[in-house]
Amino acid sequence: xxxxxxxxxxxxxxxxxxxxxxxxxxxDAVTEATRLRVMxxxxxxxxxxxxxxxxxSTSKTQTVGVILPDLYGEFFSELIRGMDVAARRxxxxxxxxxxxxxxxEVSSAIRSMRGxxxxxxxxxxxIDAANLAANLAGSLPVLLMNSGAVDSGRPSIIVDNxxxxxxxxxxLLSIGRRRIAHIAxxxxxxEAEARLAGYxxxxxxxxxxxMVVQGDFMQASGHAAGVNLATRxxxxxxxxxxxxxxxxxxLLALQDAGVRCPEDIAVVGFDDxxxxxxxxxxxxxxxxxxxxxxxxxxxxxxxxxxxPRAAVSDTACEIVRPELVVRQxxxxxxxxxxxxxRTPASAPAH
Amino acid sequence: xxxxxxxxxxxxxxxxxxxxxxxxxxxDAVTEATRLRVMxxxxxxxxxxxxxxxxxSTSKTQTVGVILPDLYGEFFSELIRGMDVAARRxxxxxxxxxxxxxxxEVSSAIRSMRGxxxxxxxxxxxIDAANLAANLAGSLPVLLMNSGAVDSGRPSIIVDNxxxxxxxxxxLLSIGRRRIAHIAxxxxxxEAEARLAGYxxxxxxxxxxxMVVQGDFMQASGHAAGVNLATRxxxxxxxxxxxxxxxxxxLLALQDAGVRCPEDIAVVGFDDxxxxxxxxxxxxxxxxxxxxxxxxxxxxxxxxxxxPRAAVSDTACEIVRPELVVRQxxxxxxxxxxxxxRTPASAPAH
DNA sequence: CTGTTAGCGCGTTCAT
DNA sequence: ATGAACGCGCTAACAG
Numbered sequence: 038x039x040x041x042x043x044x045x046x047x048x049x050x051x052x053x054x055x056x057x058x059x060x061x062x063x064x065d066a067v068t069e070a071t072r073l074r075v076m077x078x079x080x081x082x083x084x085x086x087x088x089x090x091x092x093x094s095t096s097k098t099q100t101v102g103v104i105l106p107d108l109y110g111e112f113f114s115e116l117i118r119g120m121d122v123a124a125r126r127x128x129x130x131x132x133x134x135x136x137x138x139x140x141x142e143v144s145s146a147i148r149s150m151r152g153x154x155x156x157x158x159x160x161x162x163x164i165d166a167a168n169l170a171a172n173l174a175g176s177l178p179v180l181l182m183n184s185g186a187v188d189s190g191r192p193s194i195i196v197d198n199x200x201x202x203x204x205x206x207x208x209l210l211s212i213g214r215r216r217i218a219h220i221a222x223x224x225x226x227x228e229a230e231a232r233l234a235g236y237x238x239x240x241x242x243x244x245x246x247x248m249v250v251q252g253d254f255m256q257a258s259g260h261a262a263g264v265n266l267a268t269r270x271x272x273x274x275x276x277x278x279x280x281x282x283x284x285x286x287x288l289l290a291l292q293d294a295g296v297r298c299p300e301d302i303a304v305v306g307f308d309d310x311x312x313x314x315x316x317x318x319x320x321x322x323x324x325x326x327x328x329x330x331x332x333x334x335x336x337x338x339x340x341x342x343x344x345p346r347a348a349v350s351d352t353a354c355e356i357v358r359p360e361l362v363v364r365q366x367x368x369x370x371x372x373x374x375x376x377x378x379r380t381p382a383s384a385p386a387h
Numbered sequence: 388x389x390x391x392x393x394x395x396x397x398x399x400x401x402x403x404x405x406x407x408x409x410x411x412x413x414x415d416a417v418t419e420a421t422r423l424r425v426m427x428x429x430x431x432x433x434x435x436x437x438x439x440x441x442x443x444s445t446s447k448t449q450t451v452g453v454i455l456p457d458l459y460g461e462f463f464s465e466l467i468r469g470m471d472v473a474a475r476r477x478x479x480x481x482x483x484x485x486x487x488x489x490x491x492e493v494s495s496a497i498r499s500m501r502g503x504x505x506x507x508x509x510x511x512x513x514i515d516a517a518n519l520a521a522n523l524a525g526s527l528p529v530l531l532m533n534s535g536a537v538d539s540g541r542p543s544i545i546v547d548n549x550x551x552x553x554x555x556x557x558x559l560l561s562i563g564r565r566r567i568a569h570i571a572x573x574x575x576x577x578e579a580e581a582r583l584a585g586y587x588x589x590x591x592x593x594x595x596x597x598m599v600v601q602g603d604f605m606q607a608s609g610h611a612a613g614v615n616l617a618t619r620x621x622x623x624x625x626x627x628x629x630x631x632x633x634x635x636x637x638l639l640a641l642q643d644a645g646v647r648c649p650e651d652i653a654v655v656g657f658d659d660x661x662x663x664x665x666x667x668x669x670x671x672x673x674x675x676x677x678x679x680x681x682x683x684x685x686x687x688x689x690x691x692x693x694x695p696r697a698a699v700s701d702t703a704c705e706i707v708r709p710e711l712v713v714r715q716x717x718x719x720x721x722x723x724x725x726x727x728x729r730t731p732a733s734a735p736a737h
Numbered sequence: 738c739t740g741t742t743a744g745c746g747c748g749t750t751c752a753t
Numbered sequence: 754a755t756g757a758a759c760g761c762g763c764t765a766a767c768a769g
Contacts, residue, residue, distance in 0.1 A: 040501070040525050042762055053740045058764060066738065085525065087502030089442050090762030093745045098439065100482070100503075108471050110661075114464025121458050121485050130503070132450070132482045135471050151390070152437030152746080153450075153480070175390050175435065256665070285665055292667065311460075312662055315606070315635055317642065392746055403756040408748060418754065440746030443761045502762080741768080746761105753756080 041082040050078035061086065100130040101338055102154040104146055104170065106162060108135040109255075110282055111310035112327060119331030120158070127339045129155075140166055147173045155342045158182060158334050162226045178341040180334055185227030192341065194334050194355045198228050198307075201323040201359035202235025205277045205305045208321070208361055210243055212369040214275030214303055218248040220262040220287060222279040229254065232279045232307060248273055252283045259286025266302075267294035274302055281306035281313045281322055288316065288366065303367040307359070318365030325359040391432040400428035411436065450480040451688055452504040454496055454520065456512060458485040459605075460632055461660035462677060469681030470508070477689045479505075490516055497523045505692045508532060508684050512576045517543075528691040530684055535577030542691065544684050544705045548578050548657075551673040551709035552585025555627045555655045558671070558711055560593055562719040564625030564653055568598040570612040570637060572629040579604065582629045582657060598623060602633045609636025616652075617644035624652055631656035631663045631672055638666065638716065653717040657709070668715030675709040 047054045052071055059065045060075045078084070092098040103120060105113060117133060124131045132154060137143045143159075143166055150157060156178040159170040168189065170179060181193035209217050219236040222229025233249070240247045250265055252258035259278055263286060266273055278284035284306030291298055298304055298318055306313060309324035333355070340347045397404040402421055409415045410425045428434070442448040453470060455463060467483060474481045482504060487493045493509075493516055500507060506528040509520040517534030521541050531543035559567050569586040572579025583599065590597045600615055602608035609628055613636060616623055628634035634656030641648055648654055648668055656663060659674035683705070690697045 043764095044762080054763075055740060055742095055765085056738090059739090062764085068738065071739080083525065085498050085501045087762050088499065089439060089448065089502035090745090091502070091764075092439050093443050093747090094762080094764045096745070108464070108468040111461065111464065114458070114461065114467075117464075117467070117483070118458040118485075121483065125484070125486060130482055130484065130499070132480055133467070133471065134475070134480065135468075136475060148435050149438065149480070151435045152439035152441070175433065256661075289665065289667070312665065315639065315662065316666055317639070393748095394746080404747075405749075405756060406754085409755090412748085416754065421755085437746050440761090441748075443763090444746075444748045446761070739769085741766105743764105743766085745764090748759105748761090750759085751757090753754100 040087075041084045042087070043084070045082055046075065046078045046084050049082060050074040098130075098153060098155050099128060100132055100154045101335065101342070102147075102150040102157045103131060103133045104137060104143060104150075104157060104159045104161070105133065105135040106137055106160060108133075111312055112280070112282075112308055115310065115327040116160075116331040119328030119333075120335045122328075123332035123335040123339075127336070129335070129339060137161075140169060143170060144173050151175065151177070156180070156338045158338055159184075162228050178338060180338040180341070182330075182334055183228050185231065189354065190352050192337060192351045192353065194330060194337070194357065196228070196325045196330075196357045196359060198231035198359075199235035199238070201307060201325070202232040202277065203239040204359070204361050205307070205323060206236055206239035206243075208363070208367065209275035209277065209303055209305060210239075212303060212367060214273075215245060216248065216271060216273040217245065217275035217277060218250060218266055218273035220250050220252040220259055220276070220278040220283045222283075223253040224251075226254070229279050236277055252279065254280050254282060256282045256286040259283030260290045261286075263287035263290025264294065267291050267296050272296070272302070276302055276304045278304070278306050281308045281310045281320060284320055284322070284366075285312060285316055288318075288320070299366050299368050305367055309362055313362075314364070318368075321364045321367035322362055323359035324362050325357050330357055390437075391434045392437070393434070395432055396425065396428045396434050399432060400424040448480075448503060448505050449478060450482055450504045451685065451692070452497075452500040452507045453481060453483045454487060454493060454500075454507060454509045454511070455483065455485040456487055456510060458483075461662055462630070462632075462658055465660065465677040466510075466681040469678030469683075470685045472678075473682035473685040473689075477686070479685070479689060487511075490519060493520060494523050501525065501527070506530070506688045508688055509534075512578050517541075528688060530688045530691070532680075532684055533578050535581065538704065540702050542687060542701045542703065544680060544687070544707065546578070546675045546680075546707045546709060548581035548709075549585035549588070551657060551675070552582040552627065553589045554709070554711050555657070555673060556586055556589035556593075558713070558717065559625035559627065559653055559655060560589075562653060562717060564623075565595060566598065566621060566623040567595065567625035567627060568600060568616055568623035570600050570602040570609055570626070570628040570633050572633075573603040574601075576604070579629050586627055602629065604630050604632060606632045606636040609633030610640045611636075613637035613640025614644065617641050617646050622646070622652070626652055626654045628654070628656050631658045631660045631670060634670055634672070634716075635662060635666055638668075638670070649716055649718050655717055659712055663712075664714070668718075671714045671717035672712055673709035674712050675707050680707055 043054050046057050059067050060072050134146045158180050160182045221233045250262040306320050306322040309322045313320040313322050393404050396407050409417050410422050484496045508530050510532045511517045517531045521529045571583045600612040656670050656672040659672045663670040663672050
């Protein structure tokens, strides 16, 4: 018992396939009589349109592909959640594809998307991967995220990582911290590098020596860095981690080592994943609105898909300025230099 | 400049489309000479097969759909991550569809999948939604998850929620707790109800009166429940929350109210989401291996898709027995009734 | 208002 | 070994 096709319905309703198609998705005038007969046939045959066939005919899949480097952690889940709500609002489906480490995998993933999606959202924090993606996509609309290529001339959304990092350091300075360390993200990752650059810039600006520990965005590396920092002779009194996961890892390591936060060391993360508000002390961080950004990305891509003109005219690189969210982990302990707790402050423009 | 089709390649290589198709995906003998010419043409034309057209022709999409009630929280992100790795390993794509509250939305979502996927994984914790899904899918293979229908005769994977709940309560009893409360999940949710049933059963077994506070699986409801419990005259000394998110919410509320954990109240959650290990005190919980279960689900579905015989013979309902993971939140404080910390114990079979 | 027909891009017999 | 032709299920011109 195979699924019924439009022809089965037509035969059963004693009409042509065109008429069936019309009652299904056309505003074209159709006699109420035939409309009823068709509906009746659809009902009894339990007919459901074959979207694959429809896609081939209309060359529209109502689906967008999302290429991700990874799927681990709350950052990505929030991102997908944001895209998902926007997608269902626009009547689109979402096909996710992750774990694309090297360039080769990314290109293969993109190729396999052809004829399957109407557009692509590509998250590629590695050099060239973004442009590569845009090229490989052929005529498919592509929206780049966090590609680091601010002036690529391609539709993209990027977070002001450098500016956010500067804000983080300035915040730590404002509560009297001077020995500020940084846990960096993985080398080669454009976002990690931009955050490192911002940190270095702000430290230099303040005339302070930088103190960088290597990490890889994962919680474990943050923990290792925390252990490292806790036992140093020149233990820092401030810490800016390149993302929240590492900040949390460091926080736990410091606490286990008996270092108090924020008294002994104030900690700032990046992303504002939900977890940041749950741990104790709650984590000061830079909120980039992950879910909202994901939704925004999908909306822009859909606009490009729906309107070919938008696809060519949209050459904008939208920049998301992260917002400082002060929580317990960096609450001022020195009354003379206090910062209002839990009051989000806008990040300065850069 | 539109994308090249197989015909363009054929013309450019001076061969028929059949030959092009052969070099692409057939082991059929093809002259090395023509093979080279075709490859050459593909290269210069930057030809990429149109998977939509291929799907229509082969009636195989190499894609599976995942229908979820929600996409919020680490539970679902872990689930998708597990499915994603299994999918890419099997050469399949993943199309996710969430936010399906009522039955109507679920049915609509399933309908829109026809002709787009080769099979469906449906997570529907509401009554009938599961069977509904299986019916609506027509001839599509469907794998049900956490449907609560143990004996539906349909391929499914369900967690032994009742058994896990019993284990949780028995654990609390084993460390000397007697006034054990439960934060329940949303009414109508089969998983929540099974966990509640297990709690009630274990309490009755121990001859203790139940104490249930209503929740909805979200962190906020756990927090509210925590506030409630903290101020009660008969404040409990043990707490079993229907999932980790609520357990964490309750934990924070209790701490803010000055109630110590585990000294004053021991807490146990359910799921073992990553967050459970990060908070302090770390959370004792029942691990169901969310990512692994997701991967397993996808593998079974793919088996059904690849082998029609499997699709009919596979009528098994795989049961996942959650494993107790003891962490700080329930570490025995009474030396005479200690439980080894951080040593996972197998859940008893039921 | 309705039916016929030609594609959409590709896989696949069936001849040659 | 290779090519011509048909079909997958549906939409959209074009006639009638």
